[in-house]
Amino acid sequence: MGKRQNRLMKKIKKFKLSTFFVKKGRLQVGRVLVVVFILLLVIGKVSDLTNRNYFNSNVDVNNLPMNQLTREQFIQRIAPEAQDIQTQTGIRSSISIAQAALESDWGKSTLAYKYNNFFGVKATGSMRSVNLTTSEFEDGKWIEVKAPFRVYDSWQASMEDHADLLIHGTSDNPKRYAKVISGVNVEEAAQALVDGGYATDPGYAKKIMNLINEYQLKQYDQ
Template structure:
């Protein structure tokens, strides 16, 4: 009986959504993914795209959005060969573009800005400066309303849309969940997140929803959000030894999560970092490219408990080269205070 009820609920939910979203929050939860995907492809701030979508559609309620999947009020123009509909805007019965899916509308909006000379100066702006983009759109003639820029800025700040400028398409659903934590009780959203294949190796709930306790659901969501926050906090650094790219692991995490975040295979990361397992520990150093064959300093005194691998990671030097320079057998570990050679070979006795 519960399964039948759940199936009916899904049908009603889909029908309700087809009629449009009643609030700005629901619009954001639905379309933030599209805005972030477009940001990655065309370098247009997701906050700007979402704010424009919210404004143009009235939170998804406009006739153009509901009947034509047109979320940005883009008119036919001479270069449009797709479906059309008439709608009264600045003048009666104007021609507007119709899309098969809202995603197509989002991409067409990106192309509209990216491929027209009026907007070329927008792409010289800092992508994190949503205020400059808002004023730039108004200056370029995107809208006639003299307060257009301020309206966009108000939408962005009221809804914290600037948070989406800091994320990516692999982690955007986590950003939505963090912004709207009540979604952890939303079956459909959690299923969407679970099936998204997003970065961070999300926890999959295998048992049917009806048989999962609320406490367990909450625990799973907390794990998902925590892992997403951990991944978002990882920043690429340049190592003093040749500027090699590396990261410092902020918390215990599986290598798979790092692999997905930076789009580097686990096998490659293991090879570059001479790893014999996939479990990373807090404060581990992980290189995102080949390490150097020599150090940037001549020698180093080993600290208590340090392994040769620890030293190799600390100085960005290949482990085999480090063993060779110090005339040590592979697998042998240094003693506290031992002088480790990083550039030239240890002198023979």
Template sequence: MRFWKKVTLTLGVLLSIGVGSSITAQADSHTAFIDELSTPVLQVSRKYHLYGSVMMAQAALESDWGTSALSTQANNYFGVKGNYGGRSVTMSTSEANTSGDLYKTLAQFKSYPSIAASLNDYAKVLRGGTTWNPFLYQGAWRENADSYMSATAIVAKNYATDTNYQEKLNQIIAQYDLHDRFDRATAHATDADHTTVITPGVSYATYDGTATVKPGTIRFYKNVPGPSVKAKSIKTDQLANQKVTVLQRGIITKSQTIWYQVKTAQATGWVQLTDLLNLATK
């Protein structure tokens, strides 16, 4: 009896060590994932004025903490379908039929060159919505959502069919203190990056270049004009013939009108492509 008792106690200790090691290993891998995405999440959430905690939690959930084939092979951390710059991967996915039953099928997913590209593309989805509703996620924007939980409610309602999606996101945020780490750094209006006021229905892209402003009087806007955004314009001839630095490009999806964010010694603002000459990348 003593022998079996000793064996049982030994097995119990070994099993407890094994379980503890497994939990520790999982926690370590999750922490490593958060650390790896920390810088781009902070940069992108700041640029697009979104909750970084929600972005990080959703990346973790959608990519299974960076272990999914889609994230490891295509840097796709949010399960976004389609192609990115002509690049895509075909993978198996579960879809629901009209009765709500799941079935397996093949689908094309975007393949990104980097984690940052995936995060930026995701942010544009939250800011630009869909072609049929550019305001689909506006309730998740920092200026509209009074807490990260308000943002996860909007994301869960419109991004996923999982009825427990919001609860899962909130649990990840709470467990890993993502709110303190990613939201408080951009919690105040003075901390957020307002050099770009996001206009729904506009596709944004960074642009590192130069151009010359056309002669005459042009309209210089604080942000890309849109139906839901009041863009203040400055009618000025002071920029005429000036060489400017070009920071970003914005294309209004519906009209395909192209705008560029330019910077001078005096101000930063947006002008139409038709107001620029000698546009070139650096």
């Protein structure tokens, strides 16, 4: 142990709380104020964390607008619907939840919170629709295009229609998304979305899997 460390240890041994605040019979006001300030910061931080935890644990997410939910609350909100769909169709809940989060920007996109379209589903024919700008990956680069998107009465209707699309495919290819359901694991299911042409983004499957892993969405497949 060096001389500097020895001096430090001696100071620590000699330290007394009473002499820290009072020196030669005089109260060290500056030191008192510093300690009080530190204590107030600590108490405020603990109180803030306690209030946040209380709010998050007691708030009813069903009464909040979708675009005001945290990511965890978003999952909590749509997971039961995704699990019901899985029971009826075999579509993994993790896929439904991750796609909804990715396509709707966690319920915060205009298409999601104004028009209840959580999966970026395009409109055809006489379907109720809204024209919005979207990004597409074409010829090796991203471009912005205007496209008609479906409008739904509720986010639940959007989830049901998404499931219907995966089950029945498109008019030109009814089996387009069959492997999303029949894939032996969630990785195959995510890749089947890309193979079926659900999105033009070449990194789509990876983004889906990143969300599934980061938020442990496989637990909802059980």
